[in-house]
Each structure stands twice: as structure tokens, then as C-alpha cells.
Amino acid sequence: xxxxxxxxxxxxxxxxxxxxxxxxxxxxxxxxxxxxxxxxxxxxxxxxxxxxxxxxxxxxxxxxxxxxxxxxxxxxxxxxxxxxxxxxxxxxxxxxxxxxxxxxxxxxxxxxxxxxxxxxxxxxxxxxxxxxxxxxxxxxxxxxxxxxxxxxxxxxxxxxxxxxxxxxxxxxxxxxxxxxxxxxxxxxxxxxxxxxxxxxxxxxxxxxxxxxxxxxxxxxxxxxxxxxxxxxxxxxxxxxxxxxxxxxxxxxxxxxxxxxxxxxxxxxxxxxxxxxxxxxxxxxxxxxxxxxxxxxx
Amino acid sequence: xxxxxxxxxxxxxxxxxxxxxxxxxxxxxxxxxxxxxxxxxxxxxxxxxxxxxxxxxxxxxxxxxxxxxxxxxxxxxxxxxxxxxxxxxxxxxxxxxxxxxxxxxxxxxxxxxxxxxxxxxxxxxxxxxxxxxxxxxxxxxxxxxxxxxxxxxxxxxxxxxxxxxxxxxxxxxxxxxxxxxxxxxxxxxxxxxxxxxxxxxxxxxxxxxxxxxxxxxxxxxxxxxxxxxxxxxxxxxxxxxxxxxxxxxxxxxxxxxxxxxxxxxxxxxxxxxxxxxxxxx
Numbered sequence: 001x002x003x004x005x006x007x008x009x010x011x012x013x014x015x016x017x018x019x020x021x022x023x024x025x026x027x028x029x030x031x032x033x034x035x036x037x038x039x040x041x042x043x044x045x046x047x048x049x050x051x052x053x054x055x056x057x058x059x060x061x062x063x064x065x066x067x068x069x070x071x072x073x074x075x076x077x078x079x080x081x082x083x084x085x086x087x088x089x090x091x092x093x094x095x096x097x098x099x100x101x102x103x104x105x106x107x108x109x110x111x112x113x114x115x116x117x118x119x120x121x122x123x124x125x126x127x128x129x130x131x132x133x134x135x136x137x138x139x140x141x142x143x144x145x146x147x148x149x150x151x152x153x154x155x156x157x158x159x160x161x162x163x164x165x166x167x168x169x170x171x172x173x174x175x176x177x178x179x180x181x182x183x184x185x186x187x188x189x190x191x192x193x194x195x196x197x198x199x200x201x202x203x204x205x206x207x208x209x210x211x212x213x214x215x216x217x218x219x220x221x222x223x224x225x226x227x228x229x230x231x232x233x234x235x236x237x238x239x240x241x242x243x244x245x246x247x248x249x250x251x252x253x254x255x256x257x258x259x260x261x262x263x264x265x266x267x268x269x270x271x272x273x274x275x276x277x278x279x280x281x282x283x284x285x286x287x288x289x290x291x292x293x294x295x296x297x
Numbered sequence: 298x299x300x301x302x303x304x305x306x307x308x309x310x311x312x313x314x315x316x317x318x319x320x321x322x323x324x325x326x327x328x329x330x331x332x333x334x335x336x337x338x339x340x341x342x343x344x345x346x347x348x349x350x351x352x353x354x355x356x357x358x359x360x361x362x363x364x365x366x367x368x369x370x371x372x373x374x375x376x377x378x379x380x381x382x383x384x385x386x387x388x389x390x391x392x393x394x395x396x397x398x399x400x401x402x403x404x405x406x407x408x409x410x411x412x413x414x415x416x417x418x419x420x421x422x423x424x425x426x427x428x429x430x431x432x433x434x435x436x437x438x439x440x441x442x443x444x445x446x447x448x449x450x451x452x453x454x455x456x457x458x459x460x461x462x463x464x465x466x467x468x469x470x471x472x473x474x475x476x477x478x479x480x481x482x483x484x485x486x487x488x489x490x491x492x493x494x495x496x497x498x499x500x501x502x503x504x505x506x507x508x509x510x511x512x513x514x515x516x517x518x519x520x521x522x523x524x525x526x527x528x529x530x531x532x533x534x535x536x537x538x539x540x541x542x543x544x545x546x547x548x549x550x551x552x553x554x555x556x557x558x559x560x561x562x563x564x565x566x567x568x569x570x571x572x573x574x575x576x577x578x
Contacts, residue, residue, distance in 0.1 A: 023484055028391060035387040036399060038380045041428075042452055043405050046417040049427070053420055092326050099319035103311055111323070113567060117331055120563040122513025124533035125552045128540065129334035132341055137545055139337065163330055186313050196314040218408075225410025227516035232537060245412040245516070252416050252520065261420075264413040271408035278408075279401050 050268045053261035065262035073239040074247035074263065077155070081230075081243060082223040085162040089219050093170025094212070098200075100171075101178035102186065112175065118167045126164045127232025130157055153235030158243065161229040166219045173215030174208060181207055210288060214281045221274040225267055335556070342553040345546050353550040358526055359535065362551075366532040367558075369443060370511035373450030374458075377507045378500060381458025388459070389466040403460070406453045411516025418449055419520040441523030446531065449517040454507030461503035465496050502569040509562045513555070 023031070055062055065071060096115060100108060118126065132138050134151040144151060151157045185207070189199040205212075227245040234241045242250065244263055251260035342350070353359060387393070388400050406414065422429040422440040429439055439445050469492070477487045515533040522529045530538075532555055539548035 031383055032387050032391060032393060035380070035383040036393075038455075039384060039399055039402050042448075042455065043402055045427070046414060046421060046452070047405060047409070049417045049421050050413060053417075092323070095319045096323040096327075098315060099323050102313050103316045103320070105316075105320070111327075113563070114327060114332065115323075117335070117563070120509055120513075120559045120566075121335070122515065122533050122552075122555060122559070124515050124536050125338070125513070125556055128536060128548060128552050129338050131540065132337050132545075132549065133334055160330070164334070167327075167331060183311065183313060187311075190312045190314070199313070221408050221410075225408075225413070227410060227412040228533065231515075232540065245410050248412050248416065249520075257420075260416060264410075264416060267410045267413045271405065271410065271413075274408045275401050275404055278404065279397070 054265035065259035097174035123228030157233035169219035415520035445521035458503035
């Protein structure tokens, strides 16, 4: 018996060893070279180029480009738009995830598809639909202009377009997470006499806080960086309706390369901070739920 | 990535409060922000004259824009499939220095605003840029040609393939490979007969997602494309050009056509995700 066991064990170890080796060393080297080379050439080099171009004329030129009034106005507008659209999508995302994951109803997967819809729509079309509704030729256009309300080529249009493109971020992060957690804890809280709000704040929220933060971060990154949709509704009025991505475009088209990359570098920095925070959160999420979940992005 | 909600066994009536109000708010907000605006596009398009629609869609400029958008998106998604699998594979199976950094880098195209990616790629691939000047020596022009559009679309599409394939590779049971190896299969046979069929549904999903994103992409493309009508003009840019010319009817027609194609793509992606979710289990 022990001899048999040993034989089995050594055979298993042999298979393990072959599997661990996997591909031929040469194949591994080629795959590593191709994969890492691709990441380096296609992703890391463009990212580095942003900062190289921004600091090409030194620190003073960089600071001067950012403190120029139109650039400063674009930074303020971007922060304002994110400050309005992200909280709205945060609240919506939590409400939608609650309805979808805590109850059973017909048409649920269709509803999820509809929430996901903005991801499949070209940003340009997202902007266009708001022009069709609120532009001068649009449905509400004449009424709005009679009452002196400006939506298109003004801040409200930019906010609307941003909410549209960032619509699914929080919900799609929360739905799989809350689905996995089930409803037992909430049911227990209700049975023990907690009301709905207490149940949400003391039971559900602690369970989903990292996933929620993660969704908000991604939502915020997209809200601040959105270009196509905002470009259609903004009207590109310098100092008034230019967000940072639009300001980048204008400066670039004026061959003001250093200034364009200076504004762009702030957006790239935002992307990097988002990614670092995302990595930290993913690590925390894994620590919080030792159960393995398959959805990464 | 997957948002497929597995069907639950029917349960008793929930004691949790808030069903009516949360579902009501969800549907109201969804309708106001997404559904009604999108519907307005179709309702407005329906008022157009049929002959006019056909004229717009069959004009050489529109046909060329659609060919550039869809053709290059197809090419970019195909390149992403090849390199996406390689990247996912080395991230899951191999150990190397800075592996966590390499893993985080994959998400940069998701997080980096498209306009930033657009000007950075243009600066690199322009004839006087770091990469562009190298290719210029061989007479290859990248920026301001359809090749430049391809570069931008490959950039933005990569994470979609990696992030759909990676979890499937992670979850894959090694026992299957072990069994195949112990039964005498060569490594190549294991890869083509065991691993590839397992990741294929995820790969198809990643391809479809990258393709759908590339078709609608605007920000990263317009800087590097050169935007020459009939050569390197993409469909989303044509919509913007028509809008700036106040040709609303033409802009709507092109947008509605793109949207219909996007919906069909979305349907295919959903079916693929269901299929891959079932396959993975």
C-alpha cells in the first residue's frame, strides 16, 4: 500500500512538474517578449509621452500653461460637472442595484441591458440626442429659448451628456457584488425590527462600500475625461463651456503643444491616481470577500 | 466584465422594503436620461423622407465613413484578440518582475481620457514623432492615414479582451490540462484542444466589446486620423461635421444607422456573455 501510494505520488509530481514547466522555455520567452513589448509600446510609451511633452519646456512653462485663465476655467468647469454628475449616478446606481438584487421580478435581465446601453452608444450620438431634444431645432428648443433657458452650448447640456455616458458605472459595479451577497443579512435585520434605511446604512452599505467606491472612481474618471459627447453639446465657448478635454483639443489645434499637453497631463494624472486607487480597492475587495469573484473590469 | 445575472430559484415574497420605490425611481431616471433621448433620435428620424434617408446613407462619403469605421474596428479588434490573449496568458500563468504593474497598466486605456490618448498617440506616430520618424525612414506614414486610426483603435480596445479572458484563464481547472498531459497529449495539443475551447466564448465576448467600442470611438481617433473625406473620415466625425453644417437630418440618419448596428452588436454581446457564463460554470 505505501509503495503504491508513493508511486502514485511520484507520478503526480512528474505531471505537476511538466505542467509547471508548461511551454518550452523558448515559447515562454517569446510570449513574454510579445506581451510585455506590446504593453510597453502601445500603452506605457504614449502615457510617458504625455508627461514628456508637458514638461518639454520646463516647470515654469507648465505652471504658466495651467494658470492661464481659459485653462483654469476649464479645470473649474470639469470639477463642477463631475461634482454634479457623479453623485447623481452614485445615488441612481445604489437604487438600481437595490431594486435589481434584493427582489425578484420579470424582465430583470432586460433592465440590466438597458442600464448598460450607454456603453454601447457612441459618445457622439449621446451628445446628438440631447441636441435633438434641447437644441434650437429640438423638441423643447423653442420653449426653452422663449423662457431664456440655455441647455445646449451651456453647462446643463454638458452635465446631461456626462450623466448619460457615465450612467452604468456604479450600477454595473454593484449589481454582481450585491447579487453574490444575497439577501439573508437584510432579511435578518428587517425581521429584528430595523427599518429600510437602518438596514441599508448598517447592513448593506458596510458590505458594499469598497465596491461602491470603486464604481464611483471609475465613474469620476470617465466624467472628467469625457470628450465626444461633451464636444457635441458644449459649443466650445472659451472660458465658459470648455471642459479640460475640450481645452486640450483647442490648444492642440492651435499648435500650442506644451499647453495642450499640460492640461492633458492633469487628466493623465487623474487616470493614474484612479488606477492606483483601483488596485488598492481590488486588493481590499479580495480581502473583504475571500470568496473568489470572476468579474475584473 | 460580465453582467449576466444567473437566474435564481423562485423565492418566497421578500420582507425587504423598497421594491416599488426603487424600481420606480430606476425606471424613471433611466427613461429620462437614456431611453427618451435615444427614442427622440428614432422618432425624429421617422419624420424624414425615405428617399432622403437612402440618399444620405448611400452617398459615397457616408459609405466610405462606415467602411473606415467598421473595417478598421474589425481589424483592431482582431489584433486585440491576438495580443489580448498573449497578455492575459502571461499575466495568469507566468511569473515575472513588476507583474502587478503590468496588470494595472492594462487598464490605462479605460482610465485615460480619449482626447489625451489621441494627442499622445499623434505626437508619437507623426512623421517627426519618436515612433513615426522610425517608420518614416521606410516610407511608412502612420499618423494622418487609416493606419493611424488603427493604432488608436488597438490602444482603446486592448483591455476589453484581456479583462474578459483573464478571469476565465484564472478559473480554469488545471485538472483538465493534467489529465490531457498524463494521457500523453503534447503541450500544443493541450493548448489547442483543451485551453482554446475553454476560453473561446470569453474571447468572442472580448472581441465583440472591443469592436463595439472601436466603432463608436471619437476622441482618440480624430487627432491621429487626418480626417480626409473618403479616406480617413470615421462615421462619428461625419455626424459632427453634419451637425456643424446644421444638416440635422443627415446627422440623425447616420446616427440612427450606427445606433441600429450598435443594438445588434449589444444583442450579440449579451448572447455571448450568457454563453460564456454557462461555459465557465
